[in-house]
Amino acid sequence: MALLTLRGLTKRFGGLPAVDGIDLDVDTGEIVALIGPNGAGKTTLLSLVAGIVPPTACTTFRFGDRDLVGAAVHEVRHAGIGTVRQAPTRFPSMSVREEVAVGARFGRAETLDHRTALHRADEVLDLVGLREQAAAPVTSLTLHGTRLLGLARALAGRPDLLLLDEPMAGLTPGELEHAIALIRALRDEHGLTVLWVEHVMPAVDLLAERVVVMDVGRVLAEGDPAEVRRDPAVIAAYLGVPDAGPAGWAGAPGAAPSEEGGPRAGGA
Numbered sequence: 001m002a003l004l005t006l007r008g009l010t011k012r013f014g015g016l017p018a019v020d021g022i023d024l025d026v027d028t029g030e031i032v033a034l035i036g037p038n039g040a041g042k043t044t045l046l047s048l049v050a051g052i053v054p055p056t057a058c059t060t061f062r063f064g065d066r067d068l069v070g071a072a073v074h075e076v077r078h079a080g081i082g083t084v085r086q087a088p089t090r091f092p093s094m095s096v097r098e099e100v101a102v103g104a105r106f107g108r109a110e111t112l113d114h115r116t117a118l119h120r121a122d123e124v125l126d127l128v129g130l131r132e133q134a135a136a137p138v139t140s141l142t143l144h145g146t147r148l149l150g151l152a153r154a155l156a157g158r159p160d161l162l163l164l165d166e167p168m169a170g171l172t173p174g175e176l177e178h179a180i181a182l183i184r185a186l187r188d189e190h191g192l193t194v195l196w197v198e199h200v201m202p203a204v205d206l207l208a209e210r211v212v213v214m215d216v217g218r219v220l221a222e223g224d225p226a227e228v229r230r231d232p233a234v235i236a237a238y239l240g241v242p243d244a245g246p247a248g249w250a251g252a253p254g255a256a257p258s259e260e261g262g263p264r265a266g267g268a
């Protein structure tokens with residue numbers, strides 16, 4: 001059943017469409033990866049769903065039984081959509097636990113006292129593996145730790161749908177393994193639905209049931225990872241944008257045919 005339904009979603013910046021009439025459905029419990037060359041409109045699409053930027057046009061934005069056309073960012077959060085931006089704003093004076101507690105208090109439409117918010121923060125810090133850093137200043141975290149903090153902050157608001165913007169970029173192999181297992185567990189054990197922008201294609205292969213490929217603001221193709229990888233339109237879109245090909249996607253557009261590396265294999 002569709003949890004999220006978008007029709008005719010459009011955003012123009014100064015007349016130029018960044019998102020150009022997108023129709024998209026995401027079913028409850030799906031992990032959907034959104035890929036595409038740089039500038040395709042992926043981040044803008046997430047920002048539109050998150051209510052961070054208003055659409056230029058949108059005929060349908062349904063989330064569960066709610067109509068969210070034109071909804072503001074707090075209304076989107078209250079409805080149960082959690083967002084982890086590529087470079088989340090942090091509160092530099094706070095501890096990890098305090099910052100996650102902020103997420104708890106500004107998530108779902110519910111009133112939480114500070115104690116309850118801190119308790120919920122501890123629960124999600126356990127879940128993402130940051131419990132030991134709970135008392136540390138947010139500025140002390142590594143890149144991966146900072147990503148986990150952003151995720152924990154979103155999770156503390158008890159979302160049904162998570163929007164993630166390139167959560168795997170720049171991680172070490174060990175961190176990547178942790179991030180993949182975590183997202184899988186969020187879906188399998190906690191019932192979350194995930195709409196996820198990613199360039200790290202091995203992770204997409206492992207996690208996504210469905211891949212939606214965007215190019216110049218439109219949906220170019222969609223299907224399972226193997227189908228999409230073979231799609232001539234997808235290959236053409238990546239070949240048209242040197243260095244923007246999906247890194248590490250075996251046999252993918254952009255991957256070198258025979259040897260490691262190659263001109264378009266190093267997108268990340």
Ligand SMILES: Nc1ncnc2c1ncn2[C@@H]1O[C@H](COP(=O)(O)OP(=O)(O)O)[C@@H](O)[C@H]1O
Pocket residue numbers: 013017018036037038039040041042043044045
């Ligand atoms: N705030 C903005 N103002 C003007 N143009 C923007 C803004 N945000 C994005 N764009 C433009 O919209 C297009 C899509 O950008 P973006 O959504 O960031 O793509 P992606 O995340 O797929 O790389 C790009 O051409 C980008 O320059």
Ligand SMILES: [Mg+2]
Pocket residue numbers: 042043044
């Ligand atoms: Mg982006």
